[in-house]
Amino acid sequence: MRDDERSAEFVAFTRAHRTDLVRTATLLCAGDEAFAEDVVQTTLTRLYLSWSRVRRADSSLAYARRSLTHAFIDEARRAHRRRETTYADPSDALPTEPAAGGTDPELREIVLAALASLGPRQRAVVVLRHWHDLDVAETARILGCSAGTVKSQNARALAHLRGVLGAADHHLILEVS
Structure with a gap:
């Protein structure tokens, strides 16, 4: 060529x-x-x-x-x-x-901070699995690891994100009250 x-x-x-x-x-x-x-x-x-x-x-x-x-x-x-x-x-x-109608800048900041609290591989798993909607096998192929590793990293990352986002949600509710 x-x-x-x-x-x-x-x-x-x-x-x-x-x-x-x-x-x-x-x-x-x-x-x-x-x-x-x-x-x-x-x-x-x-x-x-x-x-x-x-x-x-x-x-x-x-x-x-x-x-x-x-x-x-x-x-x-x-x-x-x-x-x-x-x-x-x-x-x-x-x-x-493009900014979506009704985009909440505070929520965006919270979500990005929650992503930042993950390690690089967990963040990669979350982005590939949930942003790009890739299956476990494809995510494992991209990351060069086993499907079991993807599943465990995803489970740990989602549990961590639920905790972080749940605490942030609770904080926001207290501020509004």
Whole structure:
């Protein structure tokens, strides 16, 4: 394949799927948009360098999501990584996603904080299983682990989220009272 054909295919893929990748990365990064953009750029670089494998895959988007998830986990696990904490305007919707009528900015902030309280692999399981609605087997394939690991990570993550979101809900009820 010639380089200009390869580049044209990659650009077309990026234009078609970048929004999806940014949304997924934003959830994986618990709303940290700068970190999400870094993960997407790392992923796109990796995809470009291995484009011949990507184009042979059954689904280039599935391949990209797998690469994105691995890039996120790699970056999140780096012990030496020191991140600045930035606080975005909580009324902002997820990037490139139109704000839904009646969107509650406080609820959005609570949900993103709850996601942030999960470890990287648990967060990846929750995003893949519940945002992308992937089955256990596909999630396990993407994460490179067993179906049992996906099930246990999902159960632990959901129990944790229920506790965090239940406490936040109780806090909101007390504030309104």
